[in-house]
Amino acid sequence: MAIPSLSLLFLFTSLPLVSSSPVKDPELVVQDLHRAINVSRRNLKYLSCATGNPIDDCWRCDPNWEKNRRRLADCAIGFGKNAIGGRDGKLYVVTDSSDDDPVNPKPGTLRHAVIQDEPLWIVFARDMTIQLKEELIMNSFKTIDGRGASVHIAGGPCITIQFVTNIIIHGLHIHDCKQGGNAMVRDSPRHYGWRTTSDGDGVSIFGGSHIWVDHNSLSNCKDGLIDAIYGSTAITISNNHMTHHDKVMLLGHSDSYMKDKNMQVTIAF
Numbered sequence: 306m307a308i309p310s311l312s313l314l315f316l317f318t319s320l321p322l323v324s325s326s327p328v329k330d331p332e333l334v335v336q337d338l339h340r341a342i343n344v345s346r347r348n349l350k351y352l353s354c355a356t357g358n359p360i361d362d363c364w365r366c367d368p369n370w371e372k373n374r375r376r377l378a379d380c381a382i383g384f385g386k387n388a389i390g391g392r393d394g395k396l397y398v399v400t401d402s403s404d405d406d407p408v409n410p411k412p413g414t415l416r417h418a419v420i421q422d423e424p425l426w427i428v429f430a431r432d433m434t435i436q437l438k439e440e441l442i443m444n445s446f447k448t449i450d451g452r453g454a455s456v457h458i459a460g461g462p463c464i465t466i467q468f469v470t471n472i473i474i475h476g477l478h479i480h481d482c483k484q485g486g487n488a489m490v491r492d493s494p495r496h497y498g499w500r501t502t503s504d505g506d507g508v509s510i511f512g513g514s515h516i517w518v519d520h521n522s523l524s525n526c527k528d529g530l531i532d533a534i535y536g537s538t539a540i541t542i543s544n545n546h547m548t549h550h551d552k553v554m555l556l557g558h559s560d561s562y563m564k565d566k567n568m569q570v571t572i573a574f
C-alpha cells in the first residue's frame with residue numbers, strides 16, 4: 306500500500322461556545338495528529354501490518370479485529386477523535402436491507418438500528434445494498450461499521466446526522482444519493498416528524514458534534530458528498546474515497562452564520 310498523500314484542513318476559532326465547546330488549543334490537536342502520523346510511518350520499517358496510516362494501524366494490526374470491533378472507536382485522530390459512537394452499547398446486526406416504512410421500521414433494518422435511544426454498534430450480517438426510502442435520521446451514540454461486508458447505501462436518500470452527537474460512520478459505500486422528503490420519518494422510538502425536501506447529500510451533518518466519518522467511498526450524489534453545517538463541530542473526516550461529484554464537501558453554509566465560527570474539523574488523507 307502506498308503511503309497516503311496528506312491533506313489536512315483545520316478550521317478553528319476562539320469565540321465563546323454555543324453548542325459543543327471548541328478545543329481551547331487547536332494547535333495541540335494538530336501536533337498530536339502529526340505525532341501519530343510520524344509514529345505510524347516509523348513503524349512501516351518494523352511492523353509487517355503497518356500501513357503508514359495511524360488510524361488503520363490502530364485496528365488492522367489486530368488479527369482478531371472482528372472480535373474487537375469497538376477498538377475502532379479509540380482510533381480517531383483530530384477534532385473528531387472523542388466521538389465514541391456506540392462503543393459502550395450492544396452489537397446490533399442488520400439482517401434486512403429493506404426500508405419499506407420509515408415511520409415504523411422493522412427490527413433488523415438499518416433504520417430500526419439508528420433511531421434507538423441506547424448506544425449501538427451496528428454491523429451487517431452479509432453484503433447488502435440498502436436503498437433508503439427517506440433520509441436515514443440518526444440518533445446519538447451510534448457506530449455504523451461496514452467492515453467485513455460490502456454495504457452500499459445507494460439509489461435513495463442517504464445519511465442525516467442532525468442535532469445529535471457521537472456518531473461513527475465507517476466502511477460504507479455511499480453513492481447515487483437522491484433527494485427525499487415531503488414525508489414522515491422516525492428519528493427516535495418516541496418521535497417521528499415531517500421532513501421537507503432534502504438536498505440529496507451523501508452524509509449531511511446539521512448541528513452535529515463528535516462525528517467521525519472514516520474509510521467510506523462516496524460518489525455521485527444529487528448534492529454534496531459530505532456537508533457539515535449549522536453549528537456542526539468536533540468532526541474528523543478521514544480516509545474517504547470521493548469520486549464523481551460536483552460538490553464534494555461543504556463546511557459551513559453561510560459566512561454570516563455565527564454558530565459556525567466554532568467549527569473545528571479535521572480532514573485527513
Ligand SMILES: *[C@@H]1O[C@H](CO)[C@@H](O)[C@H](O)[C@H]1NC(C)=O
Binds near residue numbers: 336337339340
Ligand atoms: C514529524 O516528523 C517531521 C519530519 O520528520 C518533523 O519535522 C515533525 O517535527 C514531526 N512532528 C511531530 C509532532 O512529531
